[in-house]
Amino acid sequence: MLTPGYCFYRQTLYASKISCHQRLIDLKDKINYIIFLCVLRLSSCVFIHIDDSIDLGNRYYYLPDNDNSTILLNIAKDSDSKFGVDIISEGVKEYNYDSLFIIAKTYNNRDGVISFWLIDKREPKRVDHCIEKQCIDSILTSLIIKKFDSTDFYNYLLQNNIELRF
Secondary structure (H helix, E strand, O other): OOOHHHHHHHHHHHHHHHHHHHHHHHHHHHHHHHHHHHHHHHOOHHHOOOOOOEEEEOOEEEEOOHHHOEEEEEOOOOOOOOOEEEEEOOOEEEEEEOOOEEEEEEEOOOOOOEEEEEEEOOOOOOOOOOOOHHHHHHHHHHHEEEEEOHHHHHHHHHHOOOOOOO
C-alpha cells in the first residue's frame, strides 16, 4: 500500500536522479566543448605560420605550399627577415640549385603546361633601391635566363656545362 510519504519520497528521488543525470550530461557537454575549442585552436592558422622556407643561396629561397610553391628573391634589408618577390610563381614541383644556378620545373594547373626554368645566381640582384614595380620587374626579368620546354631545357644545360639535374 502506498502512503503519501512514500510517493513524496519517490518523486524526490526520481527528481534528484534526473537532475543528477542532467548535471552529468551538462558536464560532458562542457568537457566536449572545451576539447573542441582546444583542438580548433591548435589546428588554426596561427600555428601553421612557421618558417619552412629553404635557403637557395644569394638571397633566393624556396617557399613550399603544395600547388602554390614558389621561388622568391629576398628583398628585405636585413638578413634575419624574409620579404620576397616571386621569381617563379607558377607552382614549382621540382627544383635544384648550386652556387651558380637554380633550376625549377613548374606545372600550371590551368592549362596543364610543364615549364622548365633556369635562374642565374652569379650576380646577386638587389631591388631595395626600387620604388616602382617596373624597376623591380626589369631586374627580375634579367634574373631568369629562360623559360624552356623539356627538350630545349636539357639541351641548354648540356651546351653550357651546367651539371644540375632534377
